[in-house]
Amino acid sequence: MGHELDVRMMTGTLVRSAVRTKLDEWGIEGDYPVLLEFPRQEGHGDYSTNIAMQLARQLKRNPREVAADLLSAIRDHDTGGWFRDLGVAGPGFINLFLSDSAWRAVTAAVLVERERFGSSEEGRGRKILLEFVSANPTGPLHVGHGRGAAVGDALGRLLEFAGYDVTREYYVNDVGNQMDNLGRSLLARYLQLCGTPTELPENCYKGEYMIELAETFRAEVGDRYAAMSEDEALPVFRREASGRILEGIAADLERFRVSFDNWFSEGILHAGGLVDDSVRELRDRGELYESEGALFFRSSAHGDEKDRVLVRADGRTTYFAADVAYHRDKYRRGFDVMFDLWGADHHGYAPRLRASMEGLGEDPSRLEILLIQFVSLLRDGEKFQMSTRSGVFTTLREVLDEVGTDAARFFYLRRSHNTDLEFDLTLAKTHSSDNPVYYIQYVHARICSIFREAVARGLPKVEVTSLDLLSHPDEIAVMKKIARFPDMIAETVRQREPHRITFYLQDLAQTFHGFYNQHRFLGETPERTAGRLALADAVRIVVSTGLSLIGVTAPEQM
RNA sequence: GCGCCCUUAGCUCAAUGGAUAGAGCAUCAGACUUCGAAUCUGAGGGUUGGGGGUUCGAGUCCCUCAGGGCGCACCA
Numbered sequence: 001m002g003h004e005l006d007v008r009m010m011t012g013t014l015v016r017s018a019v020r021t022k023l024d025e026w027g028i029e030g031d032y033p034v035l036l037e038f039p040r041q042e043g044h045g046d047y048s049t050n051i052a053m054q055l056a057r058q059l060k061r062n063p064r065e066v067a068a069d070l071l072s073a074i075r076d077h078d079t080g081g082w083f084r085d086l087g088v089a090g091p092g093f094i095n096l097f098l099s100d101s102a103w104r105a106v107t108a109a110v111l112v113e114r115e116r117f118g119s120s121e122e123g124r125g126r127k128i129l130l131e132f133v134s135a136n137p138t139g140p141l142h143v144g145h146g147r148g149a150a151v152g153d154a155l156g157r158l159l160e161f162a163g164y165d166v167t168r169e170y171y172v173n174d175v176g177n178q179m180d181n182l183g184r185s186l187l188a189r190y191l192q193l194c195g196t197p198t199e200l201p202e203n204c205y206k207g208e209y210m211i212e213l214a215e216t217f218r219a220e221v222g223d224r225y226a227a228m229s230e231d232e233a234l235p236v237f238r239r240e241a242s243g244r245i246l247e248g249i250a251a252d253l254e255r256f257r258v259s260f261d262n263w264f265s266e267g268i269l270h271a272g273g274l275v276d277d278s279v280r281e282l283r284d285r286g287e288l289y290e291s292e293g294a295l296f297f298r299s300s301a302h303g304d305e306k307d308r309v310l311v312r313a314d315g316r317t318t319y320f321a322a323d324v325a326y327h328r329d330k331y332r333r334g335f336d337v338m339f340d341l342w343g344a345d346h347h348g349y350a351p352r353l354r355a356s357m358e359g360l361g362e363d364p365s366r367l368e369i370l371l372i373q374f375v376s377l378l379r380d381g382e383k384f385q386m387s388t389r390s391g392v393f394t395t396l397r398e399v400l401d402e403v404g405t406d407a408a409r410f411f412y413l414r415r416s417h418n419t420d421l422e423f424d425l426t427l428a429k430t431h432s433s434d435n436p437v438y439y440i441q442y443v444h445a446r447i448c449s450i451f452r453e454a455v456a457r458g459l460p461k462v463e464v465t466s467l468d469l470l471s472h473p474d475e476i477a478v479m480k481k482i483a484r485f486p487d488m489i490a491e492t493v494r495q496r497e498p499h500r501i502t503f504y505l506q507d508l509a510q511t512f513h514g515f516y517n518q519h520r521f522l523g524e525t526p527e528r529t530a531g532r533l534a535l536a537d538a539v540r541i542v543v544s545t546g547l548s549l550i551g552v553t554a555p556e557q558m
Numbered sequence: 559g560c561g562c563c564c565u566u567a568g569c570u571c572a573a574u575g576g577a578u579a580g581a582g583c584a585u586c587a588g589a590c591u592u593c594g595a596a597u598c599u600g601a602g603g604g605u606u607g608g609g610g611g612u613u614c615g616a617g618u619c620c621c622u623c624a625g626g627g628c629g630c631a632c633c634a
Contacts, residue, residue: 035574037574037576038574039576039577040573040576040577040578040579040580041577041578043577044577048576048577050575050576050615053576053614053615056614057614063614089577090576090577090615091576091577091614091615092614093576093577136634138634173634175634176633176634177633177634178633178634179634203633266634292632293632294632295632296632305560305561305630306630308631308632309631309632310632311632312632313632314632316632318631318632318633318634319633319634320634322634323634343628344562344563344627344628344629345628345629346629347561347562347563347628347629348561348562348628348629348630349629350562351561371562371563373563373564373627373628374563374627374628378570414570414571415570415571418563418564419563419564419571420563420564420626420627420628422570422571424570427570427583430596435596436582438596439582439596439597441596442594442596442597445594445596446593446594446596446597449593449594450593450594451593452593453593453594454593457593487574491574494574495574503571503572503581506581506582507581510581510582513597513598514597514598514599516593516594516597516598517589517595517597517598517599518598518599520592520593521593522592522593523592523593557594558594558596
């Protein structure tokens with residue numbers, strides 16, 4: 001995938017071979033990883049490496065001397081003029097300055113690879129199951145679920161970009177007490193609408209959406225269930241409630257540009273005997289014992305703080321038992337890595353699930369649990385909380401109505417999923433420079449606008465070779481930002497932190513807007529105009545690719 | 559009480575164990591006869607919550623204290 005033009009890899013390869021030569025010369029066996037850093041300060045090079053300081057200890061030599069030796073070896077290896085300058089600095093850093101032609105080569109790679117620039121075969125087609133959202137079908141998605149959806153979907157896009165084979169799955173908890181409560185809640189609302197005085201049941205879902213659901217349902221079927229006994233009516237109401245709510249969830253997700261390959265039903269897990277199977281398997285493996293009439297799993301033997309009930313004293317299996325069966329099934333389906341994205345309030349649940357996989361003889365490290373921390377909403381500088389219990393919460397749909405899908409997705413990804421997120425609704429719906437999503441999209445629209453004008457002026461199409469004419473420091477600065485894209489992607493995948501893309505894009509956008517205000521693309525000499533148009537095209541491609549990875553559109557005009 | 563996450567500029571947040579801790583917002587001062595001003599340029603703003611430790615080097619790793627959030631079911 002064009003890695004011959006990955007600037008960091010090129011640089012690393014050169015430095016590594018030079019270091020290897022010196023190590024052989026010094027009679028040092030073994031591998032020393034040469035890590036390339038991005039110095040914060042420009043004066044410290046485009047890249048730098050601390051390898052001399054790492055080796056100094058073993059060599060019992062002054063790190064600066066070691067660095068000087070390595071530096072001359074690098075210079076000898078660089079027959080192609082990749083480096084503009086090399087230097088030893090500070091306690092023994094080797095600072096590497098790349099020549100302009102190196103940066104032009106990366107930019108040319110963008111124009112050749114187009115939307116594949118930055119992608120890789122790192123995943124080698126390994127199969128990944130990405131389970132996210134998985135909100136219970138008892139109510140509409142709220143802002144917290146939106147974060148899980150945004151992070152999960154972006155992660156999926158990223159992993160695919162990095163060469164993994166990703167399956168997206170939504171686990172539907174469509175059985176259990178909550179379904180009874182839900183069915184009873186709908187039935188109560190329905191009866192109220194039919195004029196039958198009915199009290200809301202205990203643990204009822206009190207949200208406004210239940211009333212709307214009851215109205216819709218009654219409009220379709222009339223009052224005919226009003227006369228039925230609860231036992232007769234309940235299965236219908238249970239099914240109708242969860243089914244319709246799930247449809248609403250799916251509709252919200254589609255609008256949010258999030259799609260799933262599988263909707264995995266917990267009910268089918270039970271019906272198919274998979275829950276019983278996994279309980280049996282754990283029993284056969286000697287992982288279970290009986291106490292007080294219930295069947296316990298020895299999860300404390302696998303790192304959990306205490307043992308967990310799988311089968312209750314009354315014979316019913318627990319939610320945990322179903323989850324064990326579900327994850328056992330994930331392993332059986334042949335995935336190399338399984339991701340679970342959970343709300344942070346479930347963090348205490350992770351040890352027991354890992355324990356159960358270990359108890360089944362599976363490798364728990366293949367299960368990666370990403371915890372999505374809480375979202376709080378900010379409007380006009382004031383924080384307001386939501387509460388699921390009371391039924392008063394802000395739904396994802398309301399947020400989408402207010403700020404739109406692009407801004408919502410972007411704002412969800414402005415923070416590491418590992419920390420709390422403050423979602424500023426006022427800022428998200430601001431259509432101005434204050435809003436970073438428009439700031440970035442504006443880069444794309446602006447470049448498209450330049451090309452519309454270029455076409456109007458009858459200018460020739462962009463040629464990769466035009467880049468050879470660029471050498472202005474500001475032009476090179478833009479190229480350097482572009483060149484960071486593949487590194488950023490690799491790091492983002494490695495850390496499973498899609499929010500890094502938003503930071504990168506803001507940085508790139510800032511560099512471009514600055515350049516735009518300082519220089520002209522059109523109306524320069526034909527050669528310079530051609531070169532700058534090529535550069536603009538490369539920026540446009542990278543911005544478009546970056547936005548697509550977080551599921552945000554790249555508009556041609558705004 | 560135990561466990562997980564967090565604490566960096568007035569606010570929201572960056573910083574793969576590296577060199578002088580950076581952006582945006584807000585504040586102040588400037589830039590459109592030109593390819594889109596949804597833009598740009600500049601200024602001020604910090605004991606990285608406190609204290610120890612590891613390291614050639616700590617915002618980053620370890621310990622500890624303080625503060626905030628979230629969990630500790632035969633619920634899902």
